[in-house]
Amino acid sequence: MSAHTETAHGNEELNYLNWKTGIWSWLSSTDHKRICFLYLFAIMIFFIGGGIAALIMRTELAFSGAQIIKDPHTYNVLFTMHGVFMIFLFVVPGIPATLGNFLIPLMIGAKDVAFPRLNLFSFYVYVIGALIGGYAMLNPVDTGWTFYAPYSTTTDTSVSLMVFAAFILGFSSILTGLNFIVTIHQLRAPGMTWMRLPVFIWASYATAVIQTVATPVVGMTLLLVIAERMFGAGIFDPSKGGDPVLMEHLFWFYSHPVVYIMVLPAFGVVGEIIPVFSRKPLFGYKMVVISSMAIAAVGFIVWAHHMFVAGISDFSAKFFSIITFLVAIPTAIKVFNWVSTMYKGSISFKTPMLYAMAFVFLFMVAGTTGIYLAMLGVDVYYHDTYFVVAHFHYTIQGGAVIGLIAALHFWFPKMTGKMYNETASKAAFAILFFGFNLTFIPQFILGMDGMPRRYYDYPAQYQTLHTISTIGAYLNGFGYTFALINLLWTAKFGKVKAPRNPYNSVSLEWQTQSPPVHENFTEIPVVDQDPYHYGTPNHKHA
């Protein structure tokens, strides 16, 4: 940088946001922090799109009988769009590609990821996948995000294109995962041993492994769907000796681990937030790390619990039920450790802490209702009812999305150099938390009453609960809008400059300036302590 620019900026420090300007400097940037923003911008388009689709559906479902959507096909398209947008285009790339990009190098004390250009390339692969997916919506797909054969191989909509888009998005995911694995292995600052890594890094590492190993399987599956549609390959077609259930196996072999791609990084976020605002070391750090890796590993061998009534053998059903319970245990361990961290702490309730505590509650609901679905005889009843819908929204929205929003508040000062507005953020939190529960608690009850999912219309007995759920959905949508506009507004017009380390955290990303300089640290830091070195070492606690 030249002396001239320094004078031009006066007292203002140069940072990654202002060291180069112009739209092109963003679109062609290989800086991991800027790539985070590219992703953030892109995924938010799909978050909003998927959210609007959900609100239209909820409006239709508010009352029994046709309301605003005149034909079932449009409804089917909407739930497909909601699923594809939210899963493939928002949540899967969501935390790994945004927060992972921003935080991994900063937290381990590196200048950037291992392969910065590959990182930018991954982003553009994502964009290409997203554009093809958007184009496919011109003859919108009506298969649901699961693309089950033979419906997906026979329906008259542009399934091939949509599936091809998901195939390309998979590559983006694989490349990002690979990049992060190498970064975490190779670029840790001096003294940053494996057991000094923040839990967010461990979670991201586990996620990256899943991305790299599981995604090729779904890629292959999706290609088979295309082969089936274009060349009549017959792999899923019983009249040619194929088997539609095979498609379900291949699909869930990826799509179950993908749930952990979505939610593990959120676990990591919560594990960062609670110690800082409790002024306590993360309770049982090693167990939290081990449980992340255990979830990632066991997550690979539980896929057929989506298929207890799909016509698999009774033996397989029993096997997969038992293995599924193994996921419950490391998840429970995490929850216990988070709560214990607060014991004898010095707790302050900034917005990120509120989100983290809400996360613990929501994830308890998600986890315990998951137990119902792992229990064979009980799952037979609940399978493909609203109980399942509510369960996975508690997991994905209550888990991954709340984790992402918590993180966007927590690291906001670092990302933008400004402080978020505490009052507005708390108000938004309250609305979206209340709205979320109001949306999905009635759906658990609907499931108990036997209401099937993916229904355009329903018998009148279910109406009251659906109406309540719709009101909740509006509140939930309003809460998110409020929270995001609040953040955007503050980022642009906020007056309060963020200090280097507003929460007095000990982890590395807070030791550099806010926002960080282009290559993160003016000099590479040396690490000499644990990641959660809070509290007084010789404090006598009764």
Place this chain on the structure above:
Amino acid sequence: MLGLLGEQGSEFAHKVDFANDVVTIISVICTVAIVGAMLYFAVIYRQRDGKDHETPMIEGNNTLEVIWTVFPTLVCIWVAWLGYDAFVDLRSPPADAMEINVTGRKWAWDFQYKNGKKTTSELVVPVDQPVKLIMTSKDVLHSFFVPVMRTKMDVIPGRYTYEWFKPIKTGDFQVFCTEYCGNEHSKMLARLKVLPKAEFERWLADDSEERKLAALKPSDLGKELYAGKQCISCHSLDGTPRVGPSWLKAFGKEGELADGTKYKMDENYIRESILNPQAKTVKGYPAMGMPSYQGQLSDDEITGIVEFIKTLDGSQKVEVEAVAPKKSAAAAGATPVERGKALVHDTGNLCITCHSLDGSKLVGPSFKGLWGRKEKLSDGSEVVVDAAYIKESIWKPAAKIVEGYGPVMPAMYEGKLTDENLNDIIEYLKTLQ
């Protein structure tokens, strides 16, 4: 115990419900305990003056880690066993189970009994007799879900799957398709009718209707259906328009739809008009004039109707008598409300074809909130819906017509439904508030 899943209709339902109750109680206790602990810590360890106070450097506790690894493991083993145990029952039909073949297709359920009797969208079984459903699909994946029996299984093209249950009470129950199968997925419903044994035997043995229809050539089958399914009420055979267009010389005719586009009455147009009447309405006729026959007619029957329409080319005069009233099958159910519900839902009675139960407007006024409602009639007078009005409307539908509706209800119920039947129906309608 908690009754979360509603009425129990099968022998193993209590086992599923017990497992569900246990896991519910454990979940509530764990959630309350953990969230309670979190909130308790939040309150007593909060920063009181907005400043950090000194905290101990507790990094973990191995005893606690062991406890909260072992304890959830034990709980998981217990509930896993409960689920497993119920599942074993769900998957073990007794050897003496009565087998019924089930075929799923877009978008209806067909049932076939050992003696060849076939039904569509209505599964009739005897009480206290294990029933095993042998299921397959004609097209895509479906799933046969009977909530009251607590069982469900996917229905897959190219292979057979099964499910079974032993009904413990008579009555009329809902069946859903729970695997997404396209446009009419949410209409792919069926009724499960559990009858007393003797009555079931009588029903099963009564194959006069089926045998007669099976022997017919398609166009004659269509002719039978024309009267039997009440097409006759709205479509004439002599060219006079009624609620709907006449079928005389209708096949191959071209014309204009309500939205101005052109149509040609070919096989596909007829099929669509039967299954999804609102998709294309001929200009000059009411848009909501015809109910959907989705799930009420088999493919063969639809073909029969098409063939029958083809014969109406004007070369000879065809006359069909409205069907003679046939006694409705005795309604199952212990209470008047249950019997009334069974009668209203009986596909042979066609009530819910035109009267919704949810307040939405179909061909006739909705049954929801009907009892005690003040209706304005087409002659301008007003009437409060009471027992006398309902009886008159069923036996002599043309006597009083509610404003905004046409005189289209067939006068087919006098003789078909007894006075006692009507009283049961009235008791059921009273519950639809």
